[in-house]
Amino acid sequence: MSKHKYGIAAGVTLAAATAFAALSVPAMADNFTFRIAAGHPAAPLSTVNQLQKTFVPNVTKRVAEETDHTVRFIEGYGGTIANLFEVLESTQKGLVDFGSMTSAFEPTKLFVHNLNYFNPFISGDPKIMGPTTRQVQSEFDYFYTVFDQYNQTYLGGGAFDDYGLGTDFAWTKMEELKGVKIGAAGPNLPWLDYAGAAKVQTNLNEAYNALQSGVYDGIIIFPAPYYGFKFGEVAKYYTTMGWGSTLIYPLTVNNDTWAKVPDPIKKIIMEEVTVYANAVEDESVTKFSTALDNLRKQGVTVRDLGDEERGKMARAIEPWVQQKAQEYEDQGYPGKATFKRLMELAKQNGAKPAHEYVIK
16 A cells, blocks of 8 residues: 555645645746536535535635735536536546546546445445545555546545435335336446346436436435435435445546646645535535435435345345455456455444445
8 A cells, every 4th residue: 555646635744735746837926717617516516516615716715815826717517518427538638627527427437436336334424434535545546546547636525425215106125126227326326236126327417307207216316416406306205225425526637737737826726625525525414414304394205224224235235345346456456455444444433334344
């Protein structure tokens, strides 16, 4: 295991934030315009919302106050600059300077960043899984170097709140999901394989119509966007599953852009990435309970899966978890060590996993 060299994670000193600067820039006042994009709209998702509310205004304000430079961000959320499936490539090409992408929609290129998907039922608390995952990423630098081939530097990210299952019918046992069409982002579709559900690849932008028209009868989703996207209008049952909090929205910067940014601005950006990640997790924690209350007010029946069923599902999925660790190994990454470390750190940070997977 080794410390990464491309960004800041928990425990990395401020000095390291400036050590990786690509080149020195003459000390002169410059004005910088950056394009920042995300495929999802801002309001329903904390990862995008906090770009708009925290990262962009904080960086803009601090650069003006603390340096001789100024920065301006052109913000493009909800696919206005790049859609859900284009952010990685648009940032690679320089059409976007800062890209906030969903690793779920890059299952091949960003396979390694779907780590939390491949280790479900550990903890639904973003304040546990966010710092835990960032520490794992700081110890295994392939989470950073994977972006080298896409002309990007990985800056960081914050964790979402816990995943649940929204359906248009009531259910209580895993067996009742057999044959039921369930939509999900992609890497989390196998969560229901062992329940016998029928998987449907989907995304938040199309889910309302799909639920309404019967393309599928349920969707794996956090309660906040379930409420924010008004899915409860067409699927009035929501079950908190305990699948877990995930850090799957990496924020990156185009390398050509980054090389032109003066060190003082780099330093501010890296400090504000940490602030941003914490803000994402704070909002996610708040939105989880608030969204459940709002769903109830919307007429949605909200229930918890329960420890017995949760443990049953976690044990059933263990062969798949081992398979994913091996896939990391097959691609040249220390997947088994990574998976073990994730579980170890999560428990140290307060997680109480539904089942502790044995990685062979």
